[in-house]
Amino acid sequence: MDEQMFCFQCEQAAGCTACTGAAGVCGKSAETAAAQDRLTGALIAFAGQLIAAGRGPAPEQARLLMQGLFTTITNVNFDPAAVDALTRRVHDASPGTGPDYDMQALWREPDADRRSLKCFVLFSLRGMAAYNYHARVLGRIDPELDRFFCTALQAVGDPGQTTDALWQLVQATGEASYRCMELLDAANTGAFGDPEPVQVPLTIEKGPFIVISGHDLYDAQQLLEQTAGRGVNVYTHSEMLPAHGYPELKRRYPHLKGNFGTAWQNQQREFEDIPAPILFTTNCIMPLRASYADRVFTTSVVAYPGVPHIDEGRDFSPVIEKALELGGYAQDTLLPGLNGGSTVTTGFARTAVLQHADEIVQAVRDGKLRHFFLVGGCDGTRPSRRYYTEFARLTPPDTILLTLACGKFRLNDLPLGTVPGTGLPRILDVGQCNDAYSAIRIALALADAFGCGVNDLPLSLVLCWFEQKAVCILIALLALGIRNIRLGPTLPPFLSPGVVRTLQERYGLKPIATPEADLQAILGG
Template identity: 60%
Template sequence: MSNMFCFQCEQTAGCKGCTGTQGVCGKKEDTAILQDELTGALIGLARVADVSEPTSSTHRAMIEGLFTTVTNVNFDNNAVQRQIDAVRRERKKLTSQCSSVEYDMKELWNESEDIRSLKSLILFGLRGMAAYAFHALVLGYTDNEVNQFFYKGLRAVGDDLGMDELFPIVMETGKVNLKCMELLDKANTETYGNPIPTTVPLKIEKGPFIVISGHDLRDLYLLLEQTKGKGINIYTHGEMLPAHAYPKLKAYSHLKGNFGTAWQNQQKEFANIPAPVLFTTNCLMPVKDSYRDRIFTTEVVAYPNMVHIGEDKDFTPVIEKALELGGYKEDKIMLGINGGTQVTTGFGHGTVLSVADKVVDSIKNGDIKHIFLVGGCDGAKPGRNYYTEFVKKAPKDSIILTLACGKYRFNDLDLGSINGLPRLMDMGQCNDAYSAIRVAVALAGVFKCNVNDLPLTLVLSWYEQKAVCILLSLLSLGIKNIYIGPSLPAFISPGVLDVLVNNYSLTPVSTPEEDLKNILG
């Protein structure tokens, strides 16, 4: 019998859970077991931290450990074991208690359906929030409330609590994640400047180049510094696309454009690529032989037998590989999913709020009748063309805000403009849901109404745990009538779903036509 059970991502087998020898994401059974052991050790650390004051190194071990368990981050058993060892060392610094404080994840999987569902929401929300906390941490930004909540949340996962006790902690997870996203927004903008609207070409110029994927802006900055004057161009991939909008990063002339489309297409798009790829975070897929010698990882991302760049951040192996491979002999024109040759990004809250008067006037005079936020994670599972069709069918008097990698379904479309405002505005990475919230709250203030009374609808796609914590943040703010898809999480029980539907009018997506009809009346 398999000891593997995992249902934390959208593609989980049969919409029930991955068992057997390998998950749908490519995670092997032994890796899944180690990640459960790591989670149990983290719960043990949280229990000890309740009676002994954690230190900055305790916080880092907690954040890195949670981040390691996010989908498509770490496939390397040795790397996961090192995280387990680091967590246990931190626990021993705080207390001499034995390993009995650790938690066996089988206890969670065997809980009653509703309890398991609420605890999973907390756990997966914490994993997503840890990714954001990590990106802020490496830039020198931390928040004590955020750090302390990791311990509180994990203790709740391991404790014998009922639904009435767990549900407030679920909502608190969302509330604290909002503060964490605000912290990361501050870290990114104070370090690299406020994003500005930027057009990003999809063309790859001839000559040596490096593709950098993931979310970590600091890794990109360090790579740009180390490649100055070396004749190597840098191209973003996936969630690194919004980096082009930050003034300090876009100042590097060898940051040229964006490579490829969404993360789930990497196994095809990276095949025989004449350049190395550096993964700074998820989403890393099982590596194919056609590009195995070109993949490099850093931070908590790891894959067996890949070259890993350590804390010294010496990217020399990546640079040498780029020069060795030489890049394309001629310029290569790459296309977006819909055939476009460029995309735009950089419409963060600073930019959108700077033209808030134009947005408000356009709403008041009827030129803009509705605003849709269509964003979230992308994925390979059938049904995600819903988001492409939704955007295409949205009325021409509507604005589309987007963020995260779900935008690759439609971000190369030319939707035109309304009174000089682009109809399609990319607000950034998944953590830039904070920008969308800032804009919504500001508009509600101008119109002297509740956010739920605005002509605004959120249409979200989810895949992994960062989308979970964002959804919890939205719910914690009391935002209702959110459409979510392409399928509901396997870890949401019917009982918990009833609560979310009744209290927040959370709605599974159906068809673009039907949903637009229901939204617009």
């Protein structure tokens, strides 16, 4: 009998319930899904053995734990052999013996709310592990957080956990998620400086170039260092766009030229016959098409069958040689944004925005600035995501849009100009999901400036989710007590009706409706 999968960790789950056939909507095979389940079961057993040994994980054990969880995120690893090899490494590093946790026990948990809460925690841990992994690469480690990962994983595998205990674990996981985001922010800004606003062209200059996708700024820095003086330009793609705002990258490497294309889910069309190699450093890689499969490289946790993988030594020579071989475009080529724009801006992280805090507060008090919207999150393939573009178009001119993560590609090239009478840009791109800490700090700092709680600010969160980093951001926002978040295009399928009801009662969490109806509800009038 052919292997069947069960996966409902992302927004594109079949029928908005779960992928259960021979392959997922993302293109992941049942074989890969089974390998990822085996890896997760090994990680849960590994965490339990570390706790039983009476100590937190050693640095290398913790790194392996983060790498394993990161590998199971949507659109990261499509290679079952690579996943199984990682599982063997987990077994070799385990301090004790015993059977791995059987993930079928979780997928078949008869109590819908208990299963839902355990999945909320597990999927958040996967997203948190991505942030933790990026921070570790840059030398930032928090042993207390490492221990929490073990405690939470053990709880996911514990059949005796009560619903009340699991709700407490959700709160603790949200608090830890916020700390992971803080750790990554310190790592990125410590290594590359505080982001600064910058206009990024969408024109690809003639000549050899490399497209780098994903979130890992260390990988970007290593590629830029190795391409310096080689006559090869570097262009960010999708999640890597915020690299342009970091001064230690932008100023040191003038061959970091611009951004290629739009959001991750458009790559199969935008990479069609591209005369350059593409380097994937993290998610979101999609199943490859023949028109560009021969010029794709992976590194770090990403793997795809038959694709050359650059190991931890980060020697990108094969990528550079491929760029020189392909030669790039014969003339400058504009690849416009989703709405036809020729440039986008980024770098409006907390330091850049809060330099204007007094100006912002005064504009609100003078009646020139009515409301803030945080509109962003993960992008994806469903047509219903046009909601976010239309929502942005309909926002009044006396409002500001903070935008974050790939959802910004739905709106970041809209010509919305500035807030009349202030000169403040109407669209402020904070960065990617890896920069969510900055967005939260902006909200908390504005609350301080206005002398109120964050829920009393003229601020509304209208978020789109797709994969597990978005889940861990959501759980962090809830743990901080932030209410009335609108979430779409659908609510996560792993949230049971009972859990959704509780989230609505405690936090005012609600699904998006229509742009017109939601704006009316938020602004009135």
